[in-house]
Structure formats: C-alpha cells, structure tokens
Amino acid sequence: MSEAGVVQDEGRRAAPTERASDPVISARGVWKIFGPQAEAEKIIGTEAATLPRAELRERTGCIAAVRDVDFEVWPGEVFVVMGLSGSGKSTLARVLIRLIEPTAGEIRIAGHDVMAADTAGLRQLRRGTVAMVFQHFGLLAHRRVVDNIGFGLEIQQKPKEQRLDRARKMVELVGLDGFENHFPDQLSGGMQQRVGLARAFAVDPEVMIFDEPFSALDPLIRRDMQNEVIRLQKETGKTMLFITHDLSEALRLGDRIMIMRDGEVVQQGSPEDLVGSPADDYVRNFVQDVPRSQVLTLRWIMRDATASDDLSGPTAPVDEVVRDVVSLVADNPKPVRVMDGDRMVGVVDRVAVLRADGGRS
Amino acid sequence: MSAVTTARPAIRARLPHLGRSAQVGVVLAILLVLFVLLENKFPWPSGLIYPLNKRFDALYEWIVDNQNSHWLFLYFFNHIANFLDQLVAYLNGVLVWLSWVGVTAAATLITLRWSGRRVALLVCGSFLSFGVLGVWEESMETLALMLSAVLVSLAIGIPAGVLAGRSDRFDKAITPVLDVMQIVPAFAYLMPVVIFFSVGNPAAVIATVVYAVPPAVRITALGVRGVARESVEMAESLGATRRQVLFGVQLPLALRSIMLGVNQTIMMALSIVIIASLIGGGGLGDTVISALSFLDVGLAIVASSAIVIMAIALDRATEAAAARMDASRHPEGGLRTPRFSARTLTAAVFVAIAAFALAARAFGIASFPDTVGVGDFIAGIINDVITWVQDPTKPVYPVTSWLGDHLVLWGLEPLRVFLSDSPWWAVIGSAVAIALIVSGVRQMIIAGVLLTAIGVMGVWGPGMDTASQVLVSTVLTLFFGVALGIVAAETPRFEQTIRPIQDALQTLPQIVYLIPIVALFSVGRVPGVIASVLYATPVVIRLVVVGIKEVSPAAVEAARAFGASRAEVLLKVKIPLARPAIMLGVNQGIIMVLAVVIVAGLVGGGALGYGVVVGLQRNEFGDGAVASLAILALGIVLDRVTRGNLQRRSI
C-alpha cells in the first residue's frame, strides 16, 4: 500500500450505536480555558464562550484551548485526534488525565470518574490505567534504557527484580534488544521513541495516549514507527488515543478520527467519512491531497442498479476500497455488483471507479 | 518634589520626537542650569534630618544589655552564633588534624576522583603553594570559614532554589529580595550583622552567607526550571507523587546546574573573605587587612595571592566536577563497566586521605617544612618594587600622580561638587526624571523615595560623594567596556586573547584589585575608581560581545546585501540591535562599580564606604549602620534608574 495508506477494513469496528460494552474514554462538554481560574469559569455558558478564540483573548485575556469537546473511545479502538498547531490537541490529551486541570466537563476513563478523583485516585488512574507517549520522548538522560522503561514501575514502587524483568520483556517487545544499558542520548530518535513506547507498555495500561509521538522523527523512521504501533496494537489490543497533525498518519492508524480547530471539534468519523463528506472547508483542506481511491469504499461511489445494467459482472464487498477494484473493472467491462454479505446493495461502473481513482476531491 | 518632575509629561507631550537619550540630556541640562544659578543655596535642610544613627546606637545599647537575657538572643541569635562558631571550629579542627599532608592529599584525591587528573594536579600545586608562601595556617582558617559559609549557603540556597524552581508564587516572592541582596555591596551587610552577632567567626560566616546565597538560589531554580516540562509531565502521567517527581526527575536532571551553583557559591564566599575579616573572620583576610594597615603592601599581596590561588583551584575543581556530571553518562569506549564501582572508589579516596594524615603524624612531618621565608622574600621584593614605584625621582610616580591628580581635578571633584552643591531637590528631581524616562513609573517612585531617604538619614553629602565616584567610574567603565567589546566582537582573535584575562579578573575578590593600585596611586579616591573600572569592565565587555554576536546574521546579511560597509553594518545594524545587551551592561557595570567604590572606603575613598569603616573600627555603630543603609538605598537607586525594561537581572 502506498503513500497515504489506509487501515484495512477488517480493522474497523462497528458503528457506535451497535456497541455492546461501555466506552473506555468518554468526554462530555470538556473545556479548558487558560487564564485566571475564576475568570475562566465565568466564561463558560455565557455569550463570551461562543466568541472566536482571538476575540475572547482580546476581551478577557483568556485562551480557550479546548471548547466543549465531546467524544468517546471504544475498547480496542485507535482514536485519532487531528488538527493544526494550536488547535488544542495536546491540551485535550493532558486534560483527560488532569495533567492540566480542565475548566469544566465530565471525563470517564475505564469506569473511573476522572473529575471526581482525589489526588490518590488520580495517581491510581495514572499508575495503572492510562499511559502517555510524548512528542519529545520525555526520557531521563541520566538513566539507562532499562531504567527508563522501568520508571513507571519504579514509581509504583514495584520491587527491583520485577521491574527489570518487565523492562527487559518490553525491550524485546519494541525491538531494542542489545540496547538495554545504553543511555538515551546514545540512541537515534526512532530508538528513543521506542523506549518511550516500551515505558508506556511496561505499566500494562488499559488506555494509551500518544501526543504526536512521531512528529519529531524523519519520514522514513516515522513510517516504521507507525507500523510498530499498528503491530503492537494488534498484539496487545490496547485502546489508543493518538494525536497527530499528519493526515496520512491519521489515516494509517485511525479507526475513527476527530478533527479539531481552535479548540473545537469540527468533525468526527471514520477516515472515509472525512474524505467522502468533509464537514467544511477546514476539513476539506485537510483531506484534499488524499488519494480518494485509497480511502473511499465502494459504498461511497456505488449507485442503485437500473434495469439497463448487466448484472452478470463480477462482485465486490461494499467495504472494499475503490483502489482494489480498479483491476476488476479494467478486466471486465460489466458493472461490478456491490455486495453486503449475500445481498446486492448497488453497482459500480468503470467510469465511477476511474473518476474516484483519478480524482483528488 | 520639583519643577523638573512636574514638567516631564509636558516635555514628552510637546517633544514627542525626542529620543530617550535626548530626554535624559534635557534633564541634565536643566540640572546644570539650576546648579549654576543656585550653587550651595540649598544644602540638605537640617530640619529634614531624622537622627537615625542615634536610634541605632540606642538599639545597640539595648542589644548589649539584653544579649544574655532576652529570649530573642537566648533562643535565636545566640543559638545561631554558637552553631556557626562550632561549625567553624570543627572544620578547623579537622583541617588541623589532617595536617598539611592530609589536607593536600584530601584536596588532590577528591578532585582526582570527581574532577579529573589535570585539575587534581592544579589543586595539589595550589595547596602546596599555601605552605610555600608561609601562610598555611591562615589559609586553613580561611578554608574552614569559607567551607562553613558554603555549607550554610547551600543548605539554605538549594532547598530555596528548588522551591523557587517548582513554585511560581515562591519565585515571584523571593526574586525582589534576591535582586536587592545582589545589588547591595557586601560592605553594607557588615554593620547590621555585627550589631546582632558582634564581631567574630559567626558574624563573618553570616555576612558571607548573605552574600553567597542569592546565586545558589538562582542557579538551582534555573536548573530545576530548565528541566524539560515534558520530563516532568512524563513522570506525572505515570502517577508520580511530587516527591517522586522531585527526586526522580527534577533534581537528577538539574544536578549539573546545582553543581555550578556550588561553584558560584564558593567563588562568592572567597571573594568576600577579606571584607569578612573586618568583622572577625580570621585567616588570610585578616592578614591582608592588617598588612594594609601597616602599609606592608608586599605581605598583603602575598596573602591575597593565596586567596586568588584558592579561588582558582576551587573554581576549576568544581567546574570540572560539574562538567563530568554530564560526561559520566557517556562512559567512553562503549559500555564497559568500570573496574571499580563508584562506591569503592569513594571509600578508597577517604581511606587514603586518612592514611596520609596518620602517616604524616607518625613520621613527624605534620607541620609544613619551614620554606625559609619564601613568602617574606616575595613580599620583600614587592615592597622594593613599590618603594621604587613611589619614588618621585623614578619614572613611574610622576605618571601615576599626574593621572591621579587629573582624575580628581577634572572628574571626581567637579562632579562631587556638582552633585552635592546643586539644590538637593533638583538632584532628586533629575534622578527621578531619568528613572521615569529609562525605567518607568514604578522604578521612579522607588528611586525618589530612597534618594530622599539618604538625605533624611543625614548623609546627603557622603552619599553624593559616593555617587560622583560611581558615576565617574561608570563612564570610564562604559567607555572601555563598549569600545573593547566592539573590537572583541569584531575580531575573534582579540576575543580569544582577552577571554582568559577576563576569566582571571572575575575570580579576584574586589579588594584584591585595590591593593596594587593603592601602591601605584597612593590612598584617596583614585584607587577605588581605577579598581572599580578594572573590576567591572570585563563584564561589560562580555555583555557587549554577547549582544553583538547575538544580532541575527540575517539582519547583517540583509544590510550587506544592500551594500553596507563593515563600519555601517556595525554602526547601523549591530550596535542598535545590541542595545538591550549594552543597557544590561550599564546596569550590571554600575552595580559592580558601586561595590568596589564602597570597599575603597578602606583605602581613603571616603564617603559612605568610610562611614562603614569608621563604624566598624571605632564602634560607631549608629553612624556605620546609617552609612550601610545609605549604601543599600544608593545601590537600589542606581539599579532602578538604569534598569530600563529589564525584567530580571541575569546571574
């Protein structure tokens, strides 16, 4: 799969309405307004809250970094948050585990009411339930790789043996065998972030939060690391909240993507939702360079069969991406029958496929 | 307060195009006119003097009466004094027990262990030189005093610095205090310390601590703040407690900075060793001061050389140790584990030290071999040179005396007269106006109040005398500093040549500058001025160099692209863009100059510094305390007037 590769359909989860279990993360009406606490709290719910960010800042001196954000992340899902620089992604990630104190909102993670948690409860949540991976790795320069990886366990005051044991396993998991006793600055950027990954996995969290973990890496390494995350996610089935400003990364990793602008959610949905029907120009700008045929499934380009259609052509599942049926229509002039299970739900003809494959929306 | 102040807004309104320097010029012109018209008509009115010195004398009497009965002394000051006394005595005892063999071995091995071979060699040579110069015992007294002060300073400074690094609120609260502590010349601390602790080692330690704590706090705070936010967040995201964040992340990552703080603290402590001996600190400082009072400049220079040698040795040792704290993370040659564990090595060092000390006792060489008066010999030569220099029939004296006389005749005296004989309200008014122009309303108010306070305390005359010395020195410092700074920034070779000289000059205690200069120029106001210029110029040079070098290459290239010559680039691009750095140079320079000018009270500089000297030597506590307060006030005024929009002074 080339450039803006896409997560395959078997990776997709069911639509929210059909989910059996509770969400792992749920955020309701989350706000973060930087500025004096009293001042900031007054803003929410007033007309000032609806002002554009710049204007609010001018009037009150407060910066609304996260505004009324709602979302859910389901078990085993990779949920990507995307937006330009300054759109509030990092703030949102930190607010979730109260590294930054939210101004308002409801947050639940793995059944814990985060907002109601006291210091001890919060610490418990951070020790066992959630782990973060950071943009600049956040490694401790004075500790060797194993001791960096075991840092989370050290904080939990696990015995040294157990710590080292687990850390060594993690070293293996992320493919750093042989580098256990190096210091971080003896490693390349990619390897350093592997240490960051291993440190997060070491505490065996239910949820992992990644804050632009690969944006400090060069493109080839980034690609490697993305594959690594995909692999680890498959192997461990962890729920992940992944922040990026790189669309191709979002498309590669994300089961669902949330796009933010100026602290607000602009659109949430599957990759094909975003590419197929961008909510506004902001999203359209984001997705305009994406090769549509690699993202869109037949569902997006099929039409109902008419009487004139020759229905003896080949079949393809409805959630196949367009790119994969190109060879089919090339070999066969008849329209492709689009199947949802055993049921035909529409047809796709050559013109539609070629248009979707060539076009960039 | 004055016509000048009230006229300010009007001037600004009418002449909006006047630059700041021009505005300052206008203020000074008005003052000059007032001086010419009203010379000597408005001395500080005696009705406006509050006899604060009498109050201090009364306070001192009360202290003497209550020293052994009042709870404040019984449960507070006396405890501190006793503790410090014992600390110094204890360290001294350890050094004596070790004997010169053990001490030299200790210094050498400890530096060998933590700083490296070359530094260890330097340290070994330095310690031996104390013996050779015949000042071993004095050096050890100084070392004990200095170590006590450093220990106390670090015990206060590191926790406070950590707190300031972690809490914005605490940082905000102590910053102004630290600012003031660093502005005020150490000389001004002596008097109050003596009043509460009387003369002796504890007083010397406390004065040193007051002087040495600010850099310890600042550098530690800077180090803790310098730890990447992400590293702290990382630990928090893993559920670390505040303690775990501190000990697992912030302190280890700030260790190098903290070590540099230790280095600075030691340097500060050594730089006031001589002054501290005025209030009972023994050792080398005492040797210097008493040699000076017998006009035995040779001995004074020998003893101060020992201080300088100690400063250089400890500076290099701690600096190298700080550098190795980073290097220890990169074991050279891959990851081989060292043959001995760190703990074994450390233990070996201490066993070896003890072995050396015991051996020295066993073989009866515990006291330094009599080096046939090498120190006396050197002192004799120096004294001969000085006699020659001061001989009017020889070529040097006529030159220095001509220089000195002209400096007094054309610089110091006219300015002193100008400041003290102008109407007092006009002087305050202009200072206030300049503070407003340069630094804004808040600083203006502070400057006005404090300047008035100097008059109210009854030391307007000496205050203006000191101010005139400071101004003359500052002008000279800026002249040389900016000129040399520009040259150094433009010619890398020149910069490389002067850098070691700058470094060496900065390790010298202020008063060490004074001694040879007194020999050259004889006592009076001149040595203070010249010494202060020597003391402050390197810092101004450095700030100017940094400022000019930091000018963005893009701006320079753009100017070149438009065909500007090198001189044009310098004048039109670099210097204007380096102005903030140069302003900082003015501010720092003036504070450094003040410190030396005050110390020069010891060698005939007169004015406020002399007030402190008299206070200390003749037990005129009230007068001494008033002079100290006036120095404090003047320091803050000079800082505020020149601080500009600086938020915070650098370390």
Ligand SMILES: Nc1ncnc2c1ncn2[C@@H]1O[C@H](COP(=O)(O)OP(=O)(O)OP(=O)(O)O)[C@@H](O)[C@H]1O
């Ligand atoms: N501590 C703070 N105090 C005040 N404003 C802040 C603070 N932290 C972030 N902001 C502001 O909040 C907004 C969102 O910042 P945030 O770091 O969350 O953006 P981001 O989407 O992560 O951007 P980037 O891609 O650059 O990391 C920005 O306008 C930023 O200036």
Ligand SMILES: [Mg+2]
């Ligand atoms: Mg960010």
